[in-house]
Amino acid sequence: MKKAAARLYTFLMFLFLYAPILVLIVFSFNDTETASRTVWSGFSLKWYQKLFEDRLILEALRNTLIIAVAAAAASTVLGTMAAIGINSMKRLPKRVMMNITNFPMVNPEIVTGVSMMLLFVFAVGLFGGRSLGMASITAAHITFCLPYVILQVLPKLRQMDESLFEAAQDLGCPPAKAFFKVVLPEIMPGVVTGMIMAFTLSIDDFVISYFTSGTTQTLPIYIYSMTRKRVSPEINALSTVLFAAVMALLIVVNVRTAKARGQAKEERR
């Protein structure tokens, strides 16, 4: 009895979580003349076809991907360096530092967005620029992705045996080389997971992008502007594609972590 109730509870939980997305996906295949969102009238891929004919959507997608790749790459490098620094700190400064880096994660996005916009507008004015754009969005995305990378890399560093790095140097390896040959391979799983997380976060960010975008348009901003008229199933199709892409990346991340855990267990044996 108790088990059945627990199962029902879990089922309801997942239903509430995934039913809206499921409905969205189903209606992206709806073959309708009136772009209806509630009346099902047959299967069709026409909204997907329309989606890929729309140059504006593709341009927005291109911007989004460029920003996401740049932000993921930069925040991974910066975040990994920061994590190494934080890891070798003493207890108190480490705690202070962690709190400072974690703050952007709990800070409301709108506050981050508005404050960054004000800062960028000021900076752009200072250097005689005309407008915010790609550069300011990328800078903003790097900023909010950083803590996630740091949080992924730090545990890996903690797991690593510090004497490995020292041993490499004892055997005549210069510090930089020792880092790339010994430390980096050890923490690689964390680095890659952090990078993928940064990538997905950057792809679906709306609030911060909205404020720092200037005249550049990313996909989420474009989708939002489409809602002013009736929301066409094209958006369903687009959301389905985005959902599938992010889902795929998350599965990759999870499989990787599971594998890493499995390996760690075997090594312990």
Next chain:
Amino acid sequence: MKKLSLFLTLALFFVLAAPAAYAQDAPDRGVTLNVYNWGEYIANGTDGSMDVNAEFTRRTGIRVNYTTFDSNESLYSKLAGGGADYDVIFPSEYMVSRLINEGRLAELDFANIPNFQYVDPQFRDPNYDPGNRYSVPYTWGVVGIFYNTDYIEEVTSWQSLWDSQYAGKILMFDNPRDSFAIAQFMLGQDVNTTDPADWRAAADLLKGQKPLVQAYVMDQIFDKMENGEAWIAPYYAGDAAILVDNSDNIAFAVPEEGTNFFVDCACIPITASHKREAEEYINFLCDPEISGANMDYVGYSTPETAAREYLSPEVVESPLHYPSEETLSRTQAFVNLPEDAAKLVDQLWAEVKMGGPGESAVLAAIILGFLAVYVAIIAYKRRKRRRELR
């Protein structure tokens, strides 16, 4: 992992290469215009329509960075916030007058916009831009009533939205100006009145309607009307034309008391860096052929009679898209309200939707209730801890 990153790089490359695909006839002039328009408000090449921006680039060699917004207010905040360098924007009539009043628009040089000659006289020198120095009309339309002919025989008056027979099947606009305008037409007021008594009278009328209204919505009217959940709703003719075209039981009428007439315009912000090219863009949009192609896609009405020949005859003859002169003579356009009137309207609208200021007392009570529970929990925990310590 390598495979994935290879795939990503390939995908990125593919997407990067895509926009360069269209042909370019005129030599590249090295200028990119930043255009900020409503979402889905230009023909973009899907469904066999003309890709207007690509065509502009092909003819003039000026590239277009085309971006979109969802409301006049987001457009305003982008302009006012700074950090965005737009060359062409498309505010609605009341936002045009606000931007003019605040000195945010550049005066147009009509020598660079010869195609302005095609704009019909009735759209020139409008009340929102006296002297017609800052704006060129892009689209226009009227507000009318959509109703389900299965349940409602005929609609001739806004009064039908107050008909208790249709209680619970009536929809209203979810924005103050459009909703108030309906009440104001019923009362025979000027929609741009600054007399607080007029606004209060209109608000009282709307408050009386509230019990009959199913919901205050914007684009949900499509779904609700289509599946019969609602029977009667006011909406913008151009947007809702698709409803009438695709269902046998939905009809459209412009009420006899008159209605709101709206215009979306092309303007150039004072901060634009490429004013000359922006004027070229506006001129291009005024080309009757281009205007026709745009309206064919967007579904709104063109302010140029010459452009109508590029549209299908059914559309041109439909009173939904091109109401008669007689109907148009009973329409009024919004102008931006002075600050205190605007504040009053927002406040009255809140009262209409929430059912009066009494609601704020309820809200306060709820918040106090939450606080009380919160404090009680903390006090309980403390007592418990103290007991445990003993």
